[in-house]
Amino acid sequence: MDARNKEPKIVIIGCGIGGAATAVALQNEGINAEIYEQASAITEVGAGIGMRPPTINFFKKWGIYEDIERKSSLSNFMEILLGNGDVLVKENWPLLTNGDEEGGWARLIHRADLIDILLSHIPPELIHLKHRCDSIITHENYAEVHFENGKSIEADLVIAADGIRSLVRSNFFSKVDPVYSGTHAYRAILDEKDSFGLFEDNTFKVFIDGDVNVYVMPLHHRNQISFDVTVPSEKVAWRPDIDKTAMLSYLKNFDSKIQAIAANIENYTCRAVYDIEPVESWNSNCVTLLGDSAHAMLHHQGQGANMAIQDGGVLAESLSDSKTIPEALKKYYARRKPVTDKYQELSRQQHNQEATTAFPEKEAFEQK
Ligand SMILES: Cc1cc2nc3c(=O)[nH]c(=O)nc-3n(C[C@H](O)[C@H](O)[C@H](O)COP(=O)(O)OP(=O)(O)OC[C@H]3O[C@@H](n4cnc5c(N)ncnc54)[C@H](O)[C@@H]3O)c2cc1C
Numbered sequence: 234m235d236a237r238n239k240e241p242k243i244v245i246i247g248c249g250i251g252g253a254a255t256a257v258a259l260q261n262e263g264i265n266a267e268i269y270e271q272a273s274a275i276t277e278v279g280a281g282i283g284m285r286p287p288t289i290n291f292f293k294k295w296g297i298y299e300d301i302e303r304k305s306s307l308s309n310f311m312e313i314l315l316g317n318g319d320v321l322v323k324e325n326w327p328l329l330t331n332g333d334e335e336g337g338w339a340r341l342i343h344r345a346d347l348i349d350i351l352l353s354h355i356p357p358e359l360i361h362l363k364h365r366c367d368s369i370i371t372h373e374n375y376a377e378v379h380f381e382n383g384k385s386i387e388a389d390l391v392i393a394a395d396g397i398r399s400l401v402r403s404n405f406f407s408k409v410d411p412v413y414s415g416t417h418a419y420r421a422i423l424d425e426k427d428s429f430g431l432f433e434d435n436t437f438k439v440f441i442d443g444d445v446n447v448y449v450m451p452l453h454h455r456n457q458i459s460f461d462v463t464v465p466s467e468k469v470a471w472r473p474d475i476d477k478t479a480m481l482s483y484l485k486n487f488d489s490k491i492q493a494i495a496a497n498i499e500n501y502t503c504r505a506v507y508d509i510e511p512v513e514s515w516n517s518n519c520v521t522l523l524g525d526s527a528h529a530m531l532h533h534q535g536q537g538a539n540m541a542i543q544d545g546g547v548l549a550e551s552l553s554d555s556k557t558i559p560e561a562l563k564k565y566y567a568r569r570k571p572v573t574d575k576y577q578e579l580s581r582q583q584h585n586q587e588a589t590t591a592f593p594e595k596e597a598f599e600q601k
Contacts, residue, residue, distance in 0.1 A: 241389040241552075241558065242267075242387065242390075243388060243389065243390045244266065245267070245269070246391060246401060247268075247394040247396060247526070248275050248360060249348075249525075249541070250277075250344070250347060250524070251524025251538075251541030251542070251544060251545060252270070252392070252394035252395075252523075253268070253351035254545040254546075255394060256268055257295050257297065258291065258545040258546045258550075259545075261296070261549065262552065264549070265356075266392070267386075268355070269366060270360065270362050270364060271365035271366070272362060272363075274362065275348060275360075275362070277344040279345070279421060279500065279501075279502070280461060281344070281450035282343075282344055282535070282538050282539075283341055283437055283535045283539075284301070284305065284340045285536075286328055286330045288542050290330060291542060291546035297351070300350045303454075304343075304346040304454065305341055305454065306341045306451060306453045307339075307340060308340070308435045308436065309326065309337065309338050309435060310435075310436040311324055311439070311591040311592070312324075312437070312439070313441060314439070315441065315442065315586070316440050316486045316487035318488045321441075321588060322589065322591050324590065324591045325338075326592070327594070327595045327598075329594065329598045341437065341450050341459075363382060364382060364384065365380060365381040366379070366395070366400060367380060369391060369520060371517055371520060374389070374518055374519060375388065375389055376391045378391055389519060389558060390519055391519060392521055392523050393526050394523045396526055397411055397525040398471075402522055405517060406515060407513075411509050412510060413505060413507055414505075414506040415466070416464060417475070417504065417505055418463050419462045419463075419480050419503050420461045420501060420502050421461075422455075422457050422459055423497075424456060425456045425458060426456070429493065429494065431490050431491070432451050432458050433451075434451070435451055437450050440487060441586065441588075442483075442487060444583060444585075445462070445483045446584055447484070447491060448462075460494060463532075464479065464480050465483070470505060473505055475503050507529065508530050508577065508581070511574050511577055512528065516563070516566055518559045518562075521548070524540070527569075527573065528576075530580040531583075533581075533582060534580045534582075534592075534594060536580060540572070543572075547565055551564040575597050579593050579594055579597075
């Protein structure tokens with residue numbers, strides 16, 4: 234690949250799941266990238282993620298699947314249930330990819346374990362904490378990146394994995410603000426022994442009552458479950474200072490065991506849920522968006538982190554297969570934009586009583 238230097242200098246802004254996965258993907262292609270993260274430590278909220286077959290295929294390619302397998306549980310089914318526990322839909326996880334005979338499952342992982350595994354495959358000297366990017370100046374074929382701490386660097390390519398409130402997106406690609414979904418998500422991890430025997434199999438369950446959704450993801454390898462409750466709220470603050478009384482009041486039609494689990498939770502996070510409208514352009518010659526900065530989506534299809542990881546895989550492959558960085562960015566955008574547009578659209582569909590499938594994405598992406 235031609236760049237100003239023989240070895241292109243690649244900088245990733247943000248060390249969330251997207252930034253970290255991209256660094257691992259690039260390394261697998263023999264490309265070192267430096268990551269600059271604003272936080273003083275890399276932490277993840279207590280919650281689970283269902284990793285889907287196309288994501289797992291990248292982990293296999295990058296040589297990290299054994300680590301992932303050790304720290305995750307297999308799930309064969311997803312169910313949508315009424316709040317009282319009556320099952321509306323029970324389905325095998327879809328394959329969504331070619332030629333993987335082991336499909337029909339997802340692997341359920343704690344977010345903190347996922348980020349730890351990714352970080353364990355990145356040389357620590359490539360990760361720079363306490364570096365908040367505050368401006369980027371682009372030139373024809375390189376960018377200057379400036380940080381709040383006074384440091385500046387130059388790069389042939391800046392990969393902005395800086396999340397839903399991306400500074401890079403708003404400086405270069407879209408001034409449009411994130412869109413509030415009108416809901417709050419409460420998320421907690423609890424011990425299986427405190428779940429009244431409700432979640433002993435490996436099925437991922439979504440309980441619904443109108444616009445209230447309770448997501449229960451078994452993390453059997455940890456003897457824990459991930460318990461997320463989405464309820465309506467008009468409070469738009471990103472991290473609302475709120476206790477769980479409002480959430481509990483929405484669960485009155487739910488099975489008494491679910492109400493009891495929610496009432497007993499002590500450690501939880503509460504976030505206002507936002508997404509963004511599709512961004513038409515992600516790339517300049519030397520800057521690109523990735524993950525939530527490019528296409529933040531609501532959590533109803535459980536795809537945001539999956540998309541960020543797959544972005545990293547496709548970007549690394551595109552850089553490896555191209556003669557120039559602009560050519561690689563074009564390929565990356567062409568492969569990822571249609572997929573992420575579709576998931577952004579589907580993710581606005583909250584699971585509801587009329588659901589005939591747990592996986593609306595099957596129609597668009599299941600290989601025939
Ligand atoms: C309630 C809920 C449930 C979800 N469940 C799922 C699920 O089951 N499955 C799934 O696939 N996805 C799920 N998601 C989506 C998923 O969490 C996100 O899509 C994913 O974490 C995005 O990763 P990212 O790396 O793009 O962004 P982020 O995780 O937001 O990381 C961005 C990083 O950039 C850093 N940063 C920001 N600005 C700067 C700056 N100026 N300079 C330096 N660093 C900066 C931040 O500190 C952060 O570390 C869920 C989301 C929510 C809200």
